[in-house]
Every structure is written in C-alpha cells, then in structure tokens.
Amino acid sequence: MKFEDILPINNVLEFKQKLWFTEYAFRIRKWYNGEKLGPVRIDAEITRQCNLNCIFCVRRACKQDLNEESRRLEMPKERWVELARESGELGVRNWSISGIGEPMMRSDILLPTMKMIKAYDMFGELTSNGTLFKDKYIKEIVDIEWDSVCISIDGPNAKIHDSLRRVKGTFEKATRTIKRFVYWKKKLRSDLPTLTINMVLNKMNYKKLPEMVKLAEQLGADALFVEPMILFSPLAKHLVLGPKEAKELPKYIERARELGEEYNILPTISLVGVDLEFDEKIAKKTNKARKILIKEAKKYKDPLLSIPCYAPWYYLMVRADGTVLHCGEWEEPLENIRRKSLREVWFGEKFEEVRKMVTNYKLPPSCDKCRPNVINDMRQIRRSIMKGGDVTYLQEEILKLIQENTTLRRRLWAALHNKKLNVNELIKCKRELYKIKTSLTYQLMKKFGESRVGKKIKKLFFGRYV
Numbered sequence: 001m002k003f004e005d006i007l008p009i010n011n012v013l014e015f016k017q018k019l020w021f022t023e024y025a026f027r028i029r030k031w032y033n034g035e036k037l038g039p040v041r042i043d044a045e046i047t048r049q050c051n052l053n054c055i056f057c058v059r060r061a062c063k064q065d066l067n068e069e070s071r072r073l074e075m076p077k078e079r080w081v082e083l084a085r086e087s088g089e090l091g092v093r094n095w096s097i098s099g100i101g102e103p104m105m106r107s108d109i110l111l112p113t114m115k116m117i118k119a120y121d122m123f124g125e126l127t128s129n130g131t132l133f134k135d136k137y138i139k140e141i142v143d144i145e146w147d148s149v150c151i152s153i154d155g156p157n158a159k160i161h162d163s164l165r166r167v168k169g170t171f172e173k174a175t176r177t178i179k180r181f182v183y184w185k186k187k188l189r190s191d192l193p194t195l196t197i198n199m200v201l202n203k204m205n206y207k208k209l210p211e212m213v214k215l216a217e218q219l220g221a222d223a224l225f226v227e228p229m230i231l232f233s234p235l236a237k238h239l240v241l242g243p244k245e246a247k248e249l250p251k252y253i254e255r256a257r258e259l260g261e262e263y264n265i266l267p268t269i270s271l272v273g274v275d276l277e278f279d280e281k282i283a284k285k286t287n288k289a290r291k292i293l294i295k296e297a298k299k300y301k302d303p304l305l306s307i308p309c310y311a312p313w314y315y316l317m318v319r320a321d322g323t324v325l326h327c328g329e330w331e332e333p334l335e336n337i338r339r340k341s342l343r344e345v346w347f348g349e350k351f352e353e354v355r356k357m358v359t360n361y362k363l364p365p366s367c368d369k370c371r372p373n374v375i376n377d378m379r380q381i382r383r384s385i386m387k388g389g390d391v392t393y394l395q396e397e398i399l400k401l402i403q404e405n406t407t408l409r410r411r412l413w414a415a416l417h418n419k420k421l422n423v424n425e426l427i428k429c430k431r432e433l434y435k436i437k438t439s440l441t442y443q444l445m446k447k448f449g450e451s452r453v454g455k456k457i458k459k460l461f462f463g464r465y466v
C-alpha cells in the first residue's frame, strides 16, 4: 500500500479549515470575556514588485510605479524572519503570503520566512503567478512541508490566460510549475503542499469552469479556487459579468461540480463557495459589500453577533514596506512593524481604535471591496460563535468534525499496523496523528473530556487507534 492511498490529505486540510472557524470564534469570545489573545492569521505581502501586468489587477488602479516604489521601501529579510518567529510565539496558526505583487520576485526573503513559519508548525499558504519558480525552490518548498501553494491560472489555455495576464508564455510557465510540484512531491514522497489553481472569474472565462476542472486534473492539482473578479479599474470593465452571464453561471458551476466529483477534486468546488453558500447575489453585487456586512450583522441583538466584521480580532496584514493593517482593503495603514514587535502592534492603541469603530458600524468606503469569500467567512464565524455559546452545541460540532474523519483515522491506524509500510511512511503517519493531537479539537476535548459527549469524543478520536 502506498502512502498516497492511505492519507486523503485534502480531507485533513478541510478538517483544519473548519477548525479555524471554531478557533476564530473561540478567541473572539475569549476576547469579549476579557482575555486578549494574539491573531490567528497573518497575510503577508513580501513585495509589491511584479513581472506581469494582469488586466484586472488592483495594480492597474495605482498611479505610482509599484516596482520602483517597492524596491525602495521593502522591509528587510531579517525583520520578516523575526516576525515569523514572534508570530509563532504569539499563537498565530496561519500565514498566507500574497499581496499586490509577485512573492517570488523576492525569493531571497520569501524562502527563509517560509522556513521560519514551518519551524513553528504554523499553516502556510503561498499565492503566486507561477512564472518564477526554479526547480531548487520547488524542492525546498516540498522539503519543508509547506502546506499550500496556489497558482493563478485564469483559463484552460494560453489564449485566454495570456491575454488576461498580458504577458505571452505565462500559461506555459504556470502550468509547468504545477507539474514540477507534482514531480517533487512524488519524488520526496510528500503529500504537501496541496496545489490549488486560483481563477479570477470574468466574462472571458466563466464558460470554461468545467474545462478548468479538467485542467486541474490533468496537471495533478488538488483544487480549483474560483473568485469573482473585483473591478478595480475601468480597464477591466468589459470583463464584468452582465445579467445574461450571471444567469448562465449556475449551469457552468453545476457542470464543474459534477466533474470535480468525478475527478475527486470536489473540495475545490466547494471552495468556490457552492457549499459555502456561493451567493449569486454577492457575485453580482461585488463592490457593494459594506451594506451586506452591516445588514447581516444588524439582524442580531447579541453584541458579539452584531459585529459586522471580525477581522480585527483574528487577522493582521503586513505590507511589503512593513505597514500593518487589520484588513487588506483598508487604505490607511495603522502601524509599521519595522521597529515595533508584533505584540506591541496587535495589542496597541491603533488596533483597539479599529475594533471600536467596527463595533459601531463605522466601516470605511473601502469595505465595499470586501471579497465574497470573506463575507462568507463572517457568516461561518458568527455561526461558530452561536454554537460556541452553548457548550453542548460546540461539543456536537466537534463530534461531527471528528466523525467526518473516522475513515481517515482508521486508515492511519491500518497504516501504522501494516508491516509492509516502510519507515518513511510510518513517520509521516505518526506526524499526521501528532498534528491532529495538537489541534484545537484535542485541546477542547481535554477541557470537556469528562462529560458524556467528551468521553465519546475521546474514545472516537484516540480510543483504540493510538
């Protein structure tokens, strides 16, 4: 039996993603009860330099020369690596590296920062246009067990992708990068990182959704993440979905979903938002998000549930020059982290002010650009908070999550007891079990462990398997 056959890694990732919402809710509630905790997630923009010129990119709305400006203002490598270390010590669980540049333009900063993130066993995600990966970088990323790499591809062929990205040969390079990741994962017998194709949905490609699923399958990617295009500049106006396209869209989503099931890349499709309430209305109303956020929050009387955005309690964005924001859409930076520690920034006055503003529905106009998947995140967090209010509900939620993973654990157990497995495979299985054991679920289970449900969880989770 091969390791690939026994560990459905997507299942583990999906499991962790669900846990994060529980974790956000857990920390937000703690904060509300007077115990201030660190952020859960950091989004990092290592550089604002880019080698492409995509028609829909927010860069197109910037007047200044971002490449030149970034070169002048970038935070040095040493501070990035130190920041990664501080975050590990403050209990951060998740780093996402992207921004409005191409992270691989500064591979000299990126790689050491990624290594430090993994040294603290935080979850790491990298989004890239996939055109600048040398083989040695790919090998290193696989080697450190980086969790997730998203390569942006906006069409199933060079004609569509290159014309949106505005540089010839981009499709060829991006698809090659995915293939090389698949090669190194196999060679180093690793199931990480998971490979996702990120697609910006627009008029030119919405009919190609099913073909994109096929492309993901052919390349060996694990998932396809589709995000409706946000309109940043008039240059991309002709790409906005009109009423006719919006009406046709569900048909293509449905077909893509069917194919996803056939090729076993369904989690991808659920990340489009079909399962996470992909809301056609939101897709159409992109650019009017502020109203949606406030309207949804005002439905609730509970002060914790009526907060329109929870980001300032769990999230932090660090830009290439070291400026820090509580959200990527906010225009005014709050602080600069070059000369302040993460702890000073996160618990400082400026962040506290933002928390107050958001609680009082004072969202700035920039919140209109909030992404549909973030709006969905708020709904999920609110739900988790509601469930968390009642310990029984929370326990049931955890139980459900654990039951979803029963198959996984059985397979792990079988693998651990399979004499034919070689040492490397055994180590990997043990490492996965260790990760599950150090998860929030386990911590919560320990807390509620003596209750009836808690005992059931304990038995289910660790019972006879370990």
Ligand SMILES: C[S@@+](CC[C@H](N)C(=O)[O-])C[C@H]1O[C@@H](n2cnc3c(N)ncnc32)[C@H](O)[C@@H]1O
Residues within 6 Å of the ligand: 050, 056, 057, 058, 098, 099, 100, 101, 102, 103, 127, 128, 129, 130, 151, 152, 198, 199, 200, 227, 228, 229, 230, 231, 232
């Ligand atoms: C700004 S890019 C930065 C990382 C990298 N340069 C890349 O292209 O993947 C981050 C992600 O945003 C997506 N993106 C770019 N413009 C967008 C838009 N107008 N609406 C939605 N997503 C967009 C990109 O395709 C990419 O997946």
Ligand code: SF4
Residues within 6 Å of the ligand: 050, 051, 052, 053, 054, 057, 058, 059, 099, 100, 101, 102, 129
């Ligand atoms: S590659 Fe990424 S950052 Fe560069 S222009 Fe395209 S979307 Fe923007």
